[in-house]
Amino acid sequence: MDFAFDVKEANAQALAYVRKESLDIFNRIHSVKEDVSFVGQVHGAYPGLPIIPNLRCGAWYVDPAIATPEPAYFKSTDGHFGNWNFNLRRPNLHLLPYIVNKHGLVLVDSTRAGKRIPDALSKTVPIWCAVINRAMVLLHLERSDWDVELYCPLGAVSEQERSQIIPRLDGWARALVTSAYTLPDLPLPLRPLWITPATSVFPRLPAPEHAKYLPIICVSASKQVHDGVERRLNGFSYVQGSGDDHELWGMGLTPALFWKHKDELLSTSREELPHVVEEIVRRSKVGQHGAVWKTYPTPVTATSERLFIGSVPDMPTDVPGTLPDADDPVSFVIVSASAPLPQSPSDNAVLGESEEPQKDPHILRLTLAEGKKDQLAFLQTVLPAATRFIKVRLAHGDVICVCCDTGKDAGVGIALAALQLFFDDRGALLEPGAAGCTASKESIRTRLQWIIASRPAANPSRATLKRVNEFLLSSPSFRRR
Numbered sequence: 001m002d003f004a005f006d007v008k009e010a011n012a013q014a015l016a017y018v019r020k021e022s023l024d025i026f027n028r029i030h031s032v033k034e035d036v037s038f039v040g041q042v043h044g045a046y047p048g049l050p051i052i053p054n055l056r057c058g059a060w061y062v063d064p065a066i067a068t069p070e071p072a073y074f075k076s077t078d079g080h081f082g083n084w085n086f087n088l089r090r091p092n093l094h095l096l097p098y099i100v101n102k103h104g105l106v107l108v109d110s111t112r113a114g115k116r117i118p119d120a121l122s123k124t125v126p127i128w129c130a131v132i133n134r135a136m137v138l139l140h141l142e143r144s145d146w147d148v149e150l151y152c153p154l155g156a157v158s159e160q161e162r163s164q165i166i167p168r169l170d171g172w173a174r175a176l177v178t179s180a181y182t183l184p185d186l187p188l189p190l191r192p193l194w195i196t197p198a199t200s201v202f203p204r205l206p207a208p209e210h211a212k213y214l215p216i217i218c219v220s221a222s223k224q225v226h227d228g229v230e231r232r233l234n235g236f237s238y239v240q241g242s243g244d245d246h247e248l249w250g251m252g253l254t255p256a257l258f259w260k261h262k263d264e265l266l267s268t269s270r271e272e273l274p275h276v277v278e279e280i281v282r283r284s285k286v287g288q289h290g291a292v293w294k295t296y297p298t299p300v301t302a303t304s305e306r307l308f309i310g311s312v313p314d315m316p317t318d319v320p321g322t323l324p325d326a327d328d329p330v331s332f333v334i335v336s337a338s339a340p341l342p343q344s345p346s347d348n349a350v351l352g353e354s355e356e357p358q359k360d361p362h363i364l365r366l367t368l369a370e371g372k373k374d375q376l377a378f379l380q381t382v383l384p385a386a387t388r389f390i391k392v393r394l395a396h397g398d399v400i401c402v403c404c405d406t407g408k409d410a411g412v413g414i415a416l417a418a419l420q421l422f423f424d425d426r427g428a429l430l431e432p433g434a435a436g437c438t439a440s441k442e443s444i445r446t447r448l449q450w451i452i453a454s455r456p457a458a459n460p461s462r463a464t465l466k467r468v469n470e471f472l473l474s475s476p477s478f479r480r481r
Contacts, residue, residue, distance in 0.1 A: 022229055022239050023249045025277060026270040029258065030232075031242040032060050033266055035221040038197050039108055042219050045202050046106055049217065050098045054109035054120055059255035060243030061221040062108050070094050070456050072107055079123030084165050086131045086172035088179055088449065094456040096132075096184050103208040104215040110222040112241035113229075115156075116196055121218035122156040127165060127172070129190035129216060134173035136186055147189040147213065156194075180302075180449035192216045197223040235270075252281035292316050297401050299325055300415065302427030302450040307400050309415050309455055311407025312336050319363055323401060331362040331393035333386045333402045335410050337369055362398065364389040368410055378410065379467040386414045387421055394422055395432040408457055412448075413464040419447040420472050439472040 039061045043051050053062040054072045072092050078085040099105045107125065111118035130150040137146050150169065152162050176183070191213035193203045197220075205215055222240045223230075229237040246253065251274060258265065261280050268276045297310030305325055312334060323330050366382050368374050390400050400418065404411030420439050422430055427450065430437075437443060448465070451458050460468075 022237075024237070024270075025249055025251060025253070026273050027229070027237045027239050028242040028246075028249050029253075029265055029273075030234075030236040031222075031239045032258070034232075034238060035061050035110065035197075035223075035242070036063075038223075039219060039221050042106060042108075042195055042202070042217070046104070046205070046217065048102060049104045049106050049215075050102050051106040051108065052095065052098070053255075054107055056246075056255075057111075057118075057241065057243045058107075058109040058221070060246070060258060061110060064256070064259055068098055073456075073459060074107075074109075074120040074124040074128065076111075076119040076124065079119035079127065081161060084123065084127060084168060086127055086169075086176065088175060088181075088445075089452065090459065091176065091179075091181060091452065092128060092456070093181055093183065093453070096186070099190070099214050099216070100184060100186060103211065104205065104217065106217045106219060108219045108221055110220060110241045110243055112244050113225045113239075116198065116224045117153055117156045117194060117218070117220045118241075121192075121194065121220055122153050123161075123165070125216060125218055126150055126152050126157075126192050127169070129192050130169050131172045131176060132183070132186070133189045134169055135176045135183060136189070138173055138177045139183065140185070147191070151192055153194045180446045181453055186214065188212065188214045190214050190216055192218055194218045194220070196220040251277045253277050257281065257284055290316060291318075293320075296324060297403070298455040300419070300427075300450055301454045302447075303419070303423055303429070304427065305399070306394070306429055307415055307418060307423075308402070309407060309411055309451065309458065310401055310403040311411070312338075312403050312405050314407070315403060319360075321362065323399065326399040328397055328399050329362065330401050331364075331389070331396075331398040333364045333366070333389060333400065333411075333414055335366045335368050335382060335386070335402075335404045335414065337367070337405055362393070368404075375463050375467055378413070378464070379471055382410070383414065383417055383467070383471045387417055390414075390418045391422060394429065407455075408459045409461055409464055412451055412455075412458045412460040413468045415451060416444065416448055416460070416465075416468050417471060419450065420444055423447075441469065441473075444469060444472060 043066065050068045051062055051066060052068050052072050053059040054074050059071060072095055073090045074092065075087070075090060077083060078087050095105060107121070109118050109121050127150070130148060133146060133148045137143050137148060150162060150166050188211060193215050195202055195217060203215070203217070205211070222242070223238070225238065225240040229239050232238055243255070257280055265273070265276065293316055294314040295311070297308035299305035300307045300309065308323060308326070319332055321329055364386065366385060368378055368382055386402070393400060402411040402415045402418070420437070420443060424430055424437055425443065425446070
């Protein structure tokens with residue numbers, strides 16, 4: 001009995017040690033460095049192909065200096081067993097021009113201990129390739145010999161699972177073809193290939209003029225580790241998939257901050273590293289706004305650039321009255337977790353009694369907690385206030401720019417509501433006082449596709465989309481417009 005208890009206690013201590021090692025930020029960033037070296041080898045083998053990280057984990061392994069401007073977002077859950085999907089909310093169609101122009105693509109991701117290849121690369125990407133190939137056949141019926149096979153990595157995906165995915169591909173292809181997205185013409189079908197640190201010989205690619213497919217080279221950056229961590233001679237424990245879930249270990253460090261301060265971080269001792277990280281994160285939050293836009297807001301193309309979406313960290317210190325791509329005055333809806341600036345009572349005609357009066361009639365500032373914390377306020381306060389403001393400013397002839405903390409979530413939800421309420425099914429602005437288009441799940445879905453087609457980084461959460469649907473599909477009196 002005592003022996004059994006000792007074994008159980010020893011196992012618990014071993015697990016606690018492994019967990020502590022795996023969450024240690026020193027181990028994490030040095031493991032990332034090791035994986036970055038491997039990704040560099042792959043990039044060197046295919047220097048002519050664009051290299052793209054798969055968000056979120058892949059961004060740790062690809063130097064922004066060599067990556068394409070827009071990352072990919074192939075979600076592992078779309079490849080989980082029984083949950084296979086080609087998701088029209090993340091179609092990744094913005095990658096196709098890169099693939100066509102450069103005759104292929106290198107896509108980088110990683111996964112945690114116990115797996116060789118993440119589901120995003122072993123199943124989600126193969127599904128994506130097969131669906132787009134089948135969509136090409138639907139759009140160009142003469143391509144009867146087009147390769148529409150589902151290719152999956154041997155040993156990572158069983159034949160039984162692959163055979164269950166195949167019958168769903170045609171339905172996803174039809175949904176893509178009938179969506180609001182525009183597909184570019186592909187000269188050759190897409191085909192995934194896989195590289196891991198265990199790969200002894202990288203695939204050889206023929207010259208573009210002799211190629212039979214456009215290669216999507218899926219790189220799983222981390223070495224497979226079966227026991228959680230591996231000790232290294234230079235003083236750290238290697239953690240597979242270190243870039244995953246950085247909220248748990250990163251102390252506020254992000255891939256962008258890691259690459260900006262990589263040399264400083266990697267040269268710091270284990271004891272001093274937490275203090276250095278805290279200082280880097282603190283400095284990044286001070287004086288984020290400059291005199292000019294860091295990245296310009298994105299126009300929603302379907303609206304003839306009457307509606308833009310941007311992010312708060314990209315905004316200049318002084319909110320501008322115009323945008324480079326807009327001829328008319330611009331009004332801003334700024335929704336952020338930060339407290340709004342002091343305001344004065346000069347625009348009560350736009351706002352309800354429950355909201356703070358605004359100093360500038362062209363700017364509406366609203367406070368919203370990040371993530372899922374404040375969804376009720378998003379539904380009952382933010383969406384009604386924002387859409388009332390947008391309605392008034394559109395009637396004055398203004399262009400609308402919606403900015404949130406990420407430029408991907410809450411701001412996209414507000415823009416989606418505005419598209420449904422104030423623009424018709426072709427994207428034309430409704431005349432003031434004209435009855436809006438009747439909202440339906442299909443019309444809302446189409447407008448979301450307009451946004452994603454213009455701004456691929458848009459990634460509204462399921463909770464945000466649910467609140468927008470509740471807001472738009474409820475009675476008009478609920479909106480208090």
